[in-house]
Amino acid sequence: MKALFDQQAASYDTQWAKTAPIRHCLHLLLGSMFAELPEEARILCVGVGTGDELFYLASRHPGWHFTALEPSGAMLEVCRRRAEEEGVTDRCDFHEGYLGSLAPGELHDAATCFLVSHFMLDQGERSGFFREIAQRLKPGGLLASSDLASDVAAPHYEVLLRAWMNMMSAADLSEEALARMRTAYAKDVGMLPPAQVASLIEAGGFERVTPFFQAGLIHAWLSTRSRAVG
Numbered sequence: 001m002k003a004l005f006d007q008q009a010a011s012y013d014t015q016w017a018k019t020a021p022i023r024h025c026l027h028l029l030l031g032s033m034f035a036e037l038p039e040e041a042r043i044l045c046v047g048v049g050t051g052d053e054l055f056y057l058a059s060r061h062p063g064w065h066f067t068a069l070e071p072s073g074a075m076l077e078v079c080r081r082r083a084e085e086e087g088v089t090d091r092c093d094f095h096e097g098y099l100g101s102l103a104p105g106e107l108h109d110a111a112t113c114f115l116v117s118h119f120m121l122d123q124g125e126r127s128g129f130f131r132e133i134a135q136r137l138k139p140g141g142l143l144a145s146s147d148l149a150s151d152v153a154a155p156h157y158e159v160l161l162r163a164w165m166n167m168m169s170a171a172d173l174s175e176e177a178l179a180r181m182r183t184a185y186a187k188d189v190g191m192l193p194p195a196q197v198a199s200l201i202e203a204g205g206f207e208r209v210t211p212f213f214q215a216g217l218i219h220a221w222l223s224t225r226s227r228a229v230g
Helices: 002-015 017-033 052-062 073-086 122-135 154-173 175-188 194-202
Strands: 042-044 065-071 094-095 108-112 137-148 206-215 220-224
Touching: 002 108, 017 122, 017 206, 042 052, 052 065, 052 122, 052 154, 065 073, 065 108, 065 220, 073 220, 108 220, 122 137, 137 194, 137 206, 154 175, 194 206, 194 220
Parallel strands: 042 065, 042 108, 065 094, 108 137
Antiparallel strands: 137 220, 206 220
16 A cells, blocks of 8 residues: 555645545544644644645644654655645654654644555454554544445445445546446455444544544544553
């Protein structure tokens, strides 16, 4: 996946510009979920990509500081350039790598993790991933996460999938690319029912796992870091 995102980085934002209304709605609700955080909160952005959620939050909270974590160096470089353009570089720490390679430091008040964990097919690995996030948060810290989720055995899945692919075609993807995406959803994405994803988040050290957003196959949850995380 890292190599794939390295290849896509230069054109990523342009490629998905036509689906931006979904992100904008998610970010609007994200802002309300994080509205009561401290004026000088520290936010961990896991799999930050080119930084959309980081810049949304940074523009509204001038005292917040961000840890931008991304395994794709090319994507992180785009994020870094955007931070320079937005004038928020001094409030960002950029780390190319994974949670396990992030040096220990001050715990964060909240974290974001959008469209990342569904690439983990092993459910034990996936709940362990959420535990790694929990370990980077203060007790009671918040996690806003989203993933592709659906019950693939249910009749409604094919309806949602067809509508989703129709929307993806608005991003000027070729028929071949759409076919590859459909295949990837079956083989390379851990598409699980939303309740099962919520259970994996809870198993990773979170409580009060609350759905707050759905757009097609994307579901998002707000969770609170448990006080007892190993």
